[in-house]
Amino acid sequence: MSKIEINHLTVDYTEKKNSFTALKDVSFSIEEGAFVSVIGSSGCGKSTLLSILEGINFPTSGEILIDGAPVTGTGTDRGVVFQHYSLFPWMTARKNVAFGVKQVNKSASKAESLQIADAFLEKVGLERFKNKYPSQLSGGMQQRVAIARALAMNTDILLMDEPFGAIDAKNRTVLQELLLELWEGDGTSPRKTVVFVTHDIDEAILLSDKIVMMTAHPGQVYKEIDVPFDRPRNRAQLVQTKEYNKFRNKLLAMFYSDIVNKIGGEEVVL
Amino acid sequence: MTIKKRYLRTVHFLFLALLLIQLIPNQLNTETYAHYVVWFAVGVEILTLLVSSVIKKPAGLTLFADIVSFIYGLLIAWTLATAKFNLLKPALFPPPGRVFWQLLGDYEKIITNIFSSVGIILQGYLLAAAVAILLGLLLGSSERLGSAATYIAKFLGAIPPIVYIPYGIALLPTFRSVSVFVIFLATFWPVLAGTMSGVMNVDKRTLDSARVLNVSRFTMLFSVILPASLPQIFIGCNQGLTVSFVLLTSAEMIGAQSGLGYYIKNYSDFGDYTRTLVGLIVIGIVIVVISFGFNKLQQYLLRWKH
Numbered sequence: 079m080s081k082i083e084i085n086h087l088t089v090d091y092t093e094k095k096n097s098f099t100a101l102k103d104v105s106f107s108i109e110e111g112a113f114v115s116v117i118g119s120s121g122c123g124k125s126t127l128l129s130i131l132e133g134i135n136f137p138t139s140g141e142i143l144i145d146g147a148p149v150t151g152t153g154t155d156r157g158v159v160f161q162h163y164s165l166f167p168w169m170t171a172r173k174n175v176a177f178g179v180k181q182v183n184k185s186a187s188k189a190e191s192l193q194i195a196d197a198f199l200e201k202v203g204l205e206r207f208k209n210k211y212p213s214q215l216s217g218g219m220q221q222r223v224a225i226a227r228a229l230a231m232n233t234d235i236l237l238m239d240e241p242f243g244a245i246d247a248k249n250r251t252v253l254q255e256l257l258l259e260l261w262e263g264d265g266t267s268p269r270k271t272v273v274f275v276t277h278d279i280d281e282a283i284l285l286s287d288k289i290v291m292m293t294a295h296p297g298q299v300y301k302e303i304d305v306p307f308d309r310p311r312n313r314a315q316l317v318q319t320k321e322y323n324k325f326r327n328k329l330l331a332m333f334y335s336d337i338v339n340k341i342g343g344e345e346v347v348l
Numbered sequence: 349m350t351i352k353k354r355y356l357r358t359v360h361f362l363f364l365a366l367l368l369i370q371l372i373p374n375q376l377n378t379e380t381y382a383h384y385v386v387w388f389a390v391g392v393e394i395l396t397l398l399v400s401s402v403i404k405k406p407a408g409l410t411l412f413a414d415i416v417s418f419i420y421g422l423l424i425a426w427t428l429a430t431a432k433f434n435l436l437k438p439a440l441f442p443p444p445g446r447v448f449w450q451l452l453g454d455y456e457k458i459i460t461n462i463f464s465s466v467g468i469i470l471q472g473y474l475l476a477a478a479v480a481i482l483l484g485l486l487l488g489s490s491e492r493l494g495s496a497a498t499y500i501a502k503f504l505g506a507i508p509p510i511v512y513i514p515y516g517i518a519l520l521p522t523f524r525s526v527s528v529f530v531i532f533l534a535t536f537w538p539v540l541a542g543t544m545s546g547v548m549n550v551d552k553r554t555l556d557s558a559r560v561l562n563v564s565r566f567t568m569l570f571s572v573i574l575p576a577s578l579p580q581i582f583i584g585c586n587q588g589l590t591v592s593f594v595l596l597t598s599a600e601m602i603g604a605q606s607g608l609g610y611y612i613k614n615y616s617d618f619g620d621y622t623r624t625l626v627g628l629i630v631i632g633i634v635i636v637v638i639s640f641g642f643n644k645l646q647q648y649l650l651r652w653k654h
Contacts, residue, residue: 132556132560133559133560134560152559152560152561152562153562154562156560158557158560158561160553160556162553163551163553163554164557166554166557166572166575167652167653168576168578168652169652177561177571178561181561181562181563181567211651211652212652213654231561
């Protein structure tokens, strides 16, 4: 049995008499401990898909099973990192993390949850900033705190919705490597199951075991591609290999052929 | 800051000017108690020099010095217009020294009246704020109830609370309870409206972040929605505080047997304008102190904003 099974998910939205289909008959499954990226251009429903996994949005038909049980709402088995506003602006970094810890572990004392928070903030390199409010941190630092919180909550599943989408290119690579390092771990504990939404092909290749490529209008699964590179991965080495470039070109061709097909014109020159 | 910037300021020349004009002979034949003005000015000057030597920000020192300059300037003009040149009616405008002398003489009476007024305000205000915030949180969480209640709160809040006084007098036994009731109403509606508007405008993404953490309803309401709405709640609280003071002092001038408004009204009825001025100054100081404390509380609770 897969950790997550997405079965024939369809989502129709109605807005002012216009209805459109955000997701149409989306099915795929995710194995326990796998890092899966969902990639696609804007409007392909990848964020809608994730919001259903988070339990804050509901499908018109179809269902998602986690460990065989259908998702009916939010749950403490899933940790979430959004692109924006994951953190509460009135809590300091460590209070934000401790608040998350407290929600999954109600019996934890205040001191215990703060201690866990400090440990995870140290892992993301923010021990010096733990008493700062989100407004005093850069966008990259805020996402580090959000990742620290999701990891500190120690959930089976991590759901990440374009977490680095608003970060500048240099910091984005730093954060990708941090996430890779934290997720791959030292091999002593089982890896978490991650669903990672992005529109960045390099990011998806570096991080994932499997990439689910989606197309827009309506959102459908275009292809599931296994990423053939060994772990632990090192970006600097990986990008220099012929295999990497070949794989990347293949994905890019797929990504854009989809667009060309949709527009239906040979005049589109890329 | 250089020594010149710290100590060479207009405010010190005004201090000297205030001392020097005391040498001009008096044209009033009553006692002017000019030494009270001198002692007051010396006290303020010592404070100014102290602040000048410890303050770090030049802008802060400038602000402080400007406020003190204003006080000195006022005292100079006041002394010249009354004691020195007798330009104003002495019965209506006593010289500043007399007011200081009276202020010290009435010290105990004034403290009692401050406690009476501030006690009524705190009672009505805190009760109203607590009830309005709690109710606003509950009503605002329901979109339907919140929308309707917002219009109703705006309508009822637009009625000047002073019109409730006749009802208060008819229904309640004492002046004190009527005052608390009117201040309650003056505070309740703006705080309720502010809270509901805050609750209904919490960013959906913030709510989603809380939902995915699987928070309980109680935690959602008091640990997420309440702090997120706090900026708007404070707008309502500020409005309520301002109106409360105006209302209470007005009400005290009409029917009370104690309080700062009563103090002013009572002595002006007897033509004692020295004490009327004392009352005005004390009310000003009390309001400034309470607003200052309230602003500090607001700054502390909203310290996470920028």
